[in-house]
Amino acid sequence: MLRVVSLALVLIALALPAAAAQRLALVIGNNGYDEVPALLKAVSDAEAVSGTLDDHGFEVITVLDAPRREMNRRISEFTGRLQPGDTALVFFAGHGVEIDGENYLLPTDIVAPTSGDRDFIKGESIALSRLLDRVRTTGARTTIAIIDACRDNPFEASTGRSIGGTRGLGRIAAPEGTFVMFSAGAGQLALDRLSDADTDANSVFTRALLPRLRQPGLELRDLVSDLRVEVRDLARTQNHAQFPAYYDELLGSFYFNPASSAPEEAVAEAPAPTPAPAPQSSIRADFELARGLGTVAAYEAFLARYADQSDDFTVLLAQSLLDELKGTEEVAALPPQTPETPAPAPEAAPDPRAIMRETQAALNALGCSAGGADGVAGPRTRAAFARFLGAQSGTDLTADALGSPAALAALTAEGVKRCPVVAAAPAPSGPTITGTWSYSAKCPLFIRVNGTIRLTQRGSGVFIGPIRDSLGQSGTTTARLNGLSITASNDWGNVTETWRATLTPDGRGYSGSSSSGCTFTANLN
Template identity: 55%
Template sequence: MYKAIFLFLCLAWTPVTAFAEKRIGLVIGNDLYSDVPVLKKAGADAQAISAALGQQGFDIVTVLNANRREMNRTISTFTEQLEAGDTAFVFFAGHGVEIDGENYLLPTDILAPASGERDFIKAESIALSALLDRVRATGARMTIAIIDACRNNPFQKAAGRSIGSTRGLGRITAPQGTFVIFSAGAGQLALDELTEDDPADNSVFTRALVPRLSQPGLELRSLVADLRVEVRDLAQTVNHRQFPAYYDELLGDFYFASAKPSIAERPAPAGTSSGSDAPVRTITDPMRADFDLARAIGTADALQSFLDRYANRREEFSYRMAVQLLDRKRPPSAQPPEPRTETAPGATQSGDRRTIIRDTQLALNAAGCSAGTADGIIGARTRQAFRKWLDETAADLHEADLGTDTARRAVMVRKGRVCPPAVTAPVQPSASAAAGSATALGLAGNWRYTATCAFVIKVHGSVRFKRTGPNAFHGNLSDSLGQKANSDVYLNGRDITGTDYFPGVTVRWRGRLAADGNSYTATGSTGCSVYASRAG
């Protein structure tokens, strides 16, 4: 009993900055390229970033002038240190190139290719998306990636047709839980120096970034907003356009340097007055702090006390991570106890997430969508089944709604088979039939859409697309907020890339067209998730 009381007091009053948060960084700086133009400041940039983050408690894995093997070895060292729930940071300064919509980070031993050797470059470099996927596979809670590789294309002078974009890197779709910053916008050139006699040791981007990494209480999005303006203004002094781009799929806030209050700044006990001039420290969400403390204590009792306290927030990342950590500490035969929660009068178990998922799986199976065993756990097969159901029904839901009571009710209310039966003996189509099928998919016509944005804001709208080329479409968009925009969209198979031009704001997005061509899902640079279906 006393142990439980002590743990509760720790969870309630220990300041956030006292928790041991495991934050690990990977920093790579490549200057000395052997077969493509050398750089001047990438190594210095990497060293400056390593020093700044080290002061903020990051464990940094740093490598300078790394060849391909050294880069891969360093990345492996980095990912091996990451554990579920950790915060990961990645910084790369050096040459990069965009090929076929993918961004590649180049090691120092990359060879200048002959004309058309695109696959060679892909094989000999590090794909940014693959690097982010490796980090995500560790279970890291969040990943912050900063890429300063938006320099002149090192392969531009290759004989014949050049490889990659002329300059800079391309747009990306960041995985959930990831925040990616590029030192310049898509297709822009990042400046190493403002003038030939520029005395600064670092590039324009990094010299603006480093001081902000140690600024207490500066949230990541505010940091990036200030950083972009300063870099843009510096570049404009030499009539150059450089406006850093970012892609935000992060859940929650992030601070490189948290505010560190003195003892006098801690919350005063109830009923006492701290004075009108006393600084007030607010904790945005104590759940993460409590999870960090429970993980630091490391006992099953600590983790169970955390789960009991936050039993009404089972969908949160910290809760799910605590469940996994607790499961590892139990013997295989032990059954996990149900969290000790009080049931309000008239309440039912309909809000229980596992029950919701199990009901959804049963309904998906009844609809012929093959969700597998109804075990109450969202796995790859359940996600695929829900995705099929969405494609077939054009329901006003998004893939992220899986596991909610809204999705359960929507799936259960629709009776009968929804998903078509699997074809057991497919007949290979002729070349002409395959070509006809490929060209049949398109976006021309009227569409209705729902965009789910921050704070669960939903915006409804419509757009009419007209074909302007073999794979190109132009549309006029309007939404329930009274906004109008022009939209340029390109379709590559079923992959969609688009740009919406609102007055004063440009939104870039990527999506995926359903197999029948009657709906698509997309994610935009504003963080909104979109589901669209044909309106006729």
Template identity: 25%
Template sequence: MTFRATLAIALVAAAGPAMADNRALILANADYRFAADIDGAEDALAADEPLKDAGFSVVVGADMSAEGMREALAELIVDRDAAERIVILLAGHFVKSERGTWFLGTDARAPDLASADGMGLPLSTVLEIASGAPGGAIVLLGSDQARITLGTGLAPGIGGLDIPQGVTVLSGDAEEIAAFAAEDLPKPGFSLSALATGRPDLDARGYLGALSSFLPMPATEAGEADTTSAERAFWQVTRGMGTVASYEAYLARYPSGLFAPTARAEIARLKAEPARLAEEVENALRLTRDQRREVQRNLSLMGFDPRGIDGIFGRGSRTAITNWQKANGFDATGFLTRDQILQLSAQAGKKAAELEAEAAARRAEEERQDRLYWSQTGAAGDEAGLRAYLKRYPDGLFADLAQDRLDVIEENRRQTAAAQERAAWDRAVAMNTVAGYRDYLAAFPDGAFADEAREQIAALIEEQSGASEREKAAAAEAALNLPAVAKNMAELRLDQLGLKPGRVDGVFDDDTRRAIRRFQRSRGLNATGYLDQETVVQLLSGGIIRFGD
């Protein structure tokens, strides 16, 4: 492959006052040095002239390195907050992790989670820049299935996006995205919803205004020639947002304006659509991804499964919100208000406290029974009593002490056993199989280690019978894909509860598994020793969403 990089900046005068601050960025990365080329990415360059003709100042980059892309993005940021419309078109390789997505420069080489920021543009930054023109911002992402070598923590493609209010994101095949940008987007008089509908192969997310035109018709065609350019520009932004708040803002500024009747009609229509109004109210809260995760945890704690705690309100979360609203006498819109979020948080806090109290009472009773049984069995120090205690309480308060005493008994027995029998027993212990212990018993049915051999056989058979369940539990924990920080938090919480998880290092060893089982038993959960969603929710519950003033 060859490598080239070009950047062209075209700052053109707009056709009229309403188009004076439209800005666009096109980055077409087709020719990668260390990855397969992206077919159709270069087609994105064809959108340059149509966007200029539509009144946009355009920054264009072809086959850009990561550094070159950052320079191009810096050009777009100039006067971003004054822009009425922003178009960002990225065509090339995208990679994703659990928490982010990056657009890679053509010099990217086997990026991993640690190096992705240096080899590409974080889409979170791109979306934040686009948010400077709410209701008039569109981000276009084009790629294909081309192969790329990736390091730890990354996968090819576009992940979940935290899209700011008023920003539209369209993604799909690079050729389709390029055709949309060059042929459809520059057409005046079409809404974002209509434009997206015309390309069903593209994935449309975020804001999709169905009423207002993304690019307005000329004033003479739209019948707006008699109004001032300032009012016309304000109305275009208002229609682009399409919310009750935006129409009310227009009326406050132009109570007798040319579009005042339309604004009042749209307010009445929106208020007559509860779901649309509810969505608008939730969008106005501008919930962060962490706040959405907290909502999902609280819903799960209250018994309304959001199908994942990822900070993205998909179908599962909307269903859980709807069911919670029904249960609490709210209109079942599937969208939350500030007061509802606070009420849910209060309910979850109360539920967490109740669960904690129940767990404390259950632990106290279990410890009482544990101590009582120890006094009746293992406290005397004889082998039979110690084994009886460990069989009932393998993770009990005195389990370590009981095992230590049994080790001493075995060592003493080893010292007194005949050399031949000791050798047979050592072989059985080294094998640690049912067959190995049975071989020992066949040779020494009344040997010094006969009772222990029978105990080990019974334990191994029981362990084998539960292997399938452990595998399922281990797979369920792996499917949670918990980051290291979450594992550390889990161990820290177990330690705070006095459950002795061992070293708090994010590594789940035998001590951690025992602590998890103890916690699960105290909560009435299936005591597998592995984390599942319910265990994580109860273990880490208790946070409260806080809003700014």
């Protein structure tokens, strides 16, 4: 009974139009710091961003020159207004600091740090990851954070804004459904202005951001791609490196200013507008609901709701599952039939990999040295087959016949000639990790990172080479191999990460964990 009631409620929910989700923004700009250098443009940046977001349908909570208590109060107001399915945006311009791997946003009443104040500063500022976690627990479907706080140490005379032992902010693990953008890359300084003569009211990053927020039909990833290039080129005019970083765990597309439909003609009546496609994340959520129920009625309700998006992959998949489910029910409804003597099953086609394994075994039996019989036609197997062909006379086979039934028949025929003796290759001195490795890592907060490491041996058991990951970061890996045990470090420029792994016996893979809490596996290319 409960399942029937639940199904009825779900079908009603799928059949009705989805409630309009709100777009809510929290915009903070802090200029007037009490004990660290004041800033010039953070408030102007926040006011300009607030106005632009308000023009494009966001409800905006604007916070200017806020001490810690006021920042926390307005953050609570922001998260309290968010509902499941909403879009949440956080913009912060002000001082920021990275301490012990966490990024902190500083209120105006933050005290100037001393050697013993690190833990005190953590408690008196706003941890970015905890702010994003608070937003995530509201059920907001989309969360975007834009942080213009990658500034330099305030005790150094410069045109930037930051506080702490290193310049800029560090990497962040963005939760699922979240897009985080920093005004500069990890460890980089974000310029407040290009020079003392620069009269623009906004920072270098924000002045490039504003026109793109207004541009109709510009998807978020395209916005970021264009923005990064402009900021980089502006910074280069001052011989400075600033390349905004982003961390993308967003589901589907996002537009600050969706493209508007064309205006009506003055005389002719405009055709009825085509319904805008539902957000991809909404389709996925409804599809998972229908698939979880697994009934014909659930799938039919889903397909009726998204009938105008028949080309969408999710809709096509739902139709396929519905057809399969209906076929299963029709078969189950048929009366049992008197069993008939089954016709003999057709002979199965030979398995190509099985033929290759037999071929490799036959080549080895003839002394052709094909290596292990793994069913893969690698270089050694091809070379062995070439030696076999060279030892025969009058054969019509060519190298292309490797792996065919005809080649296997020739290898196992009576009177076939053996391959010439091949000198054994010298035994390897030991395992090695030289080469290019592709790795996949699972990190905290459900973050997945892929990348490559290219290692070259530089001494006894020492390997060094470049590393790149899918977050756009690059650095240098130094690894030491002792038997099958690997100890290594990744130098990312401003952060060093250590890791340990165990090499597989065949030397073509390893797995392990890192000091950042990630677990990973890697394979030799």
